[in-house]
Amino acid sequence: MAKRTFLKFSKGFTLVELIVVITIVTVLAVSLTTIFTDTTKGYLQAEQRIDMASNTRVTLDKLSRQIREAMPNSIRVNASQTCVEYVPIVAATQYTSLPTTAPSTSLTVVEADAETRVSGLDATSSYVMVIPLNSSEVYNVNSGHFAQITSFAKLGSNLTEVSISNTRFSRQSPQRRVFFVTQPASVCLVGSELHLYENYGFQVTQPAPTAMGTPQILADNLSLVDRNGTAIPVFTYDAGTLSRGGILQTVLIVAGRDESIRVEHEIHVRNFP
Numbered sequence: 288m289a290k291r292t293f294l295k296f297s298k299g300f301t302l303v304e305l306i307v308v309i310t311i312v313t314v315l316a317v318s319l320t321t322i323f324t325d326t327t328k329g330y331l332q333a334e335q336r337i338d339m340a341s342n343t344r345v346t347l348d349k350l351s352r353q354i355r356e357a358m359p360n361s362i363r364v365n366a367s368q369t370c371v372e373y374v375p376i377v378a379a380t381q382y383t384s385l386p387t388t389a390p391s392t393s394l395t396v397v398e399a400d401a402e403t404r405v406s407g408l409d410a411t412s413s414y415v416m417v418i419p420l421n422s423s424e425v426y427n428v429n430s431g432h433f434a435q436i437t438s439f440a441k442l443g444s445n446l447t448e449v450s451i452s453n454t455r456f457s458r459q460s461p462q463r464r465v466f467f468v469t470q471p472a473s474v475c476l477v478g479s480e481l482h483l484y485e486n487y488g489f490q491v492t493q494p495a496p497t498a499m500g501t502p503q504i505l506a507d508n509l510s511l512v513d514r515n516g517t518a519i520p521v522f523t524y525d526a527g528t529l530s531r532g533g534i535l536q537t538v539l540i541v542a543g544r545d546e547s548i549r550v551e552h553e554i555h556v557r558n559f560p
Contacts, residue, residue: 343541346481346506347552350474354535354554358416358468360526361425362535362556365493368520369511370475371535372493374425377413378404378467383446385417385465390455392437396465398447405467406439406447414468415451418460426471428489431457436467473499476521479542481506510540514547524556532557 354362357373364371383395394415398405419425419432427433434451442448473484475496482502487494496502512518519538527533533556541548 343506343539343550347537347539347550349505350537351552351554353472353474354556357556358419358425358466359557360419360421361471362524362526362533363422363426363493364522364524364535365495368522369477370473370493370496371522371524372471372473374416374468374471376466376468377408380405380465381463382417382460382465383463385456385459385463386454387456387459390453392451392453394434394449394451394465395442396447396449397445398441405449406441408436408439408467410436410438410450412469414470415449416466416468417456418458418464423491426489426493427491431455433489474505475502476509476511476539477502479507479509480504481509481539506539508542510542510547513540513549527556 353375354371354373356376358376361374362371363373381397383397385394396405413436415434415436416425417432419430424430424432431454434454434456436449436451438450440448440450470486470488471490473487473494473496475482475484477496481504482496483505484496484499484502487499511521519540521538523536523538525534525536535554535556537552537554539550539552541550
C-alpha cells in the first residue's frame with residue numbers, strides 16, 4: 288500500500304507583505320490625521336473670526352448709539368483719523384423765550400411730559416445749546432450758541448425756567464429747539480486699544496488723547512495697519528448738507544492669534560439742529 292504524501296504550507300505574512308501593510312496603514316493614518324487637523328484648525332479659525340467680529344460689533348453698536356444721540360454738527364475727526372469727538376445730548380425740547388437781543392440769565396422751555404426730563408437734569412454738569420451750524424460754533428463756548436446751566440425751576444405743569452450764565456444767543460432756532468448736553472466725549476484708537484474719553488471740557492481745538500485724562504477701554508487687540516502693513520483711516524466723516532445727513536465711517540483691524548479681520552461700519556448722523 289503506497290504512502291500518502293502531505294504538503295505543509297507555512298502560515299503568516301512574508302516580510303514584503305508586512306512592509307506593504309505597514310506602508311498602507313501609515314499613509315492612511317497620515318491622511319486621516321491631516322484631514323482631522325485641517326478640519327479642526329478650520330473650525331477654530333472660524334470660531335475665532337466669529338468671536339473677533341462679535342466683540343467688535345458690540346463696541347461699534349455702542350459707538351453708533353452715542354454718535355446718533357450726539358449734538359448735531361458736533362462730530363469732528365482729528366487729522367490722523369484716529370479720534371472722533373462728539374457732544375452727548377441728555378435732553379431736548381422747545382423754548383418759549385430765548386435771549387437774542389440782550390444778554391439774560393434765564394430762558395423758558397417746554398416740559399410737557401416725563402420724556403423731556405429737563406428739570407431732573409444735573410445742573411452742575413449740563414449745558415444749553417441752540418442751533419450751532421458747525422463744529423466751531425459747538426466747541427467755542429463764546430460763540431453765542433452755548434450757556435452754562437445753574438439751576439431749574441418749574442413754572443407750572445408744562446413750563447420750566449432754566450437759569451443760565453449771562454448769555455445772548457446768536458440766532459433763533461426755526462423750530463425753537465433747544466438741546467441740553469454734557470461735556471464732549473472722544474473715542475480714539477491708541478496703540479492696540481480703543482479708548483473712550485469723557486469730562487475733559489469744551490476746547491476749540493480738538494485735544495489729543497494725552498490731554499483728555501484717563502480713558503475707559505472699549506476694545507483691544509486692534510491694529511492701525513492692515514495685513515499689508517498699510518495704515519488705515521479709523522474714522523472718516525462726511526458732514527453732509529442741510530438736506531442730507533452726515534456719515535461717519537469706521538474701520539477697525541482686529542488682530543487674532545494667526546490672522547486679522549477688517550470690520551467696516553457706517554453711522555448715519557443727523558446734522559440739522
